[in-house]
Amino acid sequence: MQKKRTALLLIIICNSYAVSAQVQVSKEPLHKLSLENKYIRLLDVNIEPGDTTMFHIHSTPSVFVHYSTTMVCTQIKGQEWQSGKNTIGNASYRSFENDTLVHRVSNCDTVPFHVTDVELLSAYRPGKKLEPLPFPLLFENETVAAYRLMAGELND
Template identity: 45%
Template structure:
């Protein structure tokens, strides 16, 4: 009898997973970049709006850009409530058997904005030690994900060169910056959620030209 019950529960959960939409297909989750290593989703939930139930099934890094009161609910569970904080990055291993099916709603008066970086590598490992460069402070260090907090005061620079892995640099707040990538210079104003893919062995420099601190999250990619 116990075996029959467990088999029914497994079948019920399997049906639930297949009945829900993948996170990349949920209408408020917009795929803005994808390659064989990552899939980047830009997530925007309007005040009072609720996402569909959706499935997270990959290890993922989440980067919020707003302070927003939200609710969330796993399927067949009670709701949970919290407040996002811009730059308060977190990681979840959502691969089997840790798949998450949930929905999220915005309880606040402004847009809830977050980035979901799905990590698509088959292996969870970093060969090299964490970066040791000025202004980059380790935030998350797991076999799947390694992220850094970066804050640049006026005229301070982030200098990445001769690294053997790829990176994603994500802006947390709006900033006026000068960027030099493999000798090509560009001055621009970046917005929260704007990101740059830095290839292994690239020479990448970013300088804060504004009067207020420029905050970033740097994600190492296996």
């Protein structure tokens, strides 16, 4: 009887660890909080070559901006590793509304991987429709518009 209890306790402890091993992205150690207000949470992510994040959960609408061209390997929970190239200057949006993501990321390159994750916490709703900015549009949807800005373009 004692062996059964010990085995059951060990199973519970192992399962608890497996569940706790995945954290919200804002709590993952390589995702550093840079700014948070009622509208956004800005996470600065720097992954050195050969390093890997913990499994973490993305469940908040997010804009991702890449600051390095880096080969990364990504593993969605329960699936095999996949590799891909992130390119400096690329930006993307994902709502995570119906597709919460649990994954981990590894830097498979020889250069650091740098990206920001801008989590959209609540909508900014101005009293009137905002005019488009005079920059090349990267993407636009019901939640966000992203423009390509180059150094020096904002000089008065």
